[in-house]
Amino acid sequence: MVLPKYAEFYVWAENRLIPLVDSLTDEEYARELSGPKRSIKNLLVHWVATYMYYFDIKTPFSEFMTELNDFSPKQLTTRWQELLTRFSSDMKADERSTIDFPLGPDKVLTAAIEDYYLAFTDHSTYHRGQLMSFLKTIGKEGINTDYFTYLTS
Numbered sequence: 001m002v003l004p005k006y007a008e009f010y011v012w013a014e015n016r017l018i019p020l021v022d023s024l025t026d027e028e029y030a031r032e033l034s035g036p037k038r039s040i041k042n043l044l045v046h047w048v049a050t051y052m053y054y055f056d057i058k059t060p061f062s063e064f065m066t067e068l069n070d071f072s073p074k075q076l077t078t079r080w081q082e083l084l085t086r087f088s089s090d091m092k093a094d095e096r097s098t099i100d101f102p103l104g105p106d107k108v109l110t111a112a113i114e115d116y117y118l119a120f121t122d123h124s125t126y127h128r129g130q131l132m133s134f135l136k137t138i139g140k141e142g143i144n145t146d147y148f149t150y151l152t153s
Contacts, residue, residue, distance in 0.1 A: 003117060007091040010121050012153070013145035014084050017131060018077045020143065028138050029073045040134050044076050045069055047127050051083035054120070057102055091117050 021029070021044065030041050037043035049064035068076060099116045101109045111119070125145075132142035 003114065004092045006117075006121070007088045009147055009150045010091070010124070011084060011088045012150050013128060014124065015081070016143055016145055017128060018081060020135060020140070021073060021077050021131075024073060024140075026073070028140075031138060033134055033137055035130065035133070037130065040131065040138075041073070041076075043127060043130055043134065044073075044080070045071075047124070048076055048080045048083065050120075050123070051080070051087055054087060055083070091121075 021040065024040065028040070030039055032039055037046060045065055045068045048068055049061060052064040052068075053059070053061050068079070071079065094113055094117070096113045098110055099113050101111065101116060103109050109116075128145050132145075135142050
């Protein structure tokens, strides 16, 4: 069993974001912003595609991006919620000691399973920060998804 308490925190943190995204207008969702993903929509398409890739590493990442690009905000957050739930279950019950994860066409990362899940969830922490920054840029109030906040909630 890998990091069950951390898996619960991870789901809590990401679930706090979904209502914020669901409350956006279409214009806010697609508004061009500065930063690497350029819009909330682009950020979420990338983020959800990352989950899809976790479950199907044989399919090129770009195919997931293309599929998700036409999703409405609600369709995207629904898919996000579904994949988050599946990912969390895997994270709690994974009995493997290592994982081979492709990082590109000719590069595979072999990592301890704990390191893999920590890397994956840490990257999502980065995306949570990006989303909070984007929301503040468009005049919305962000929320705290910090582990200390989770412990006191």
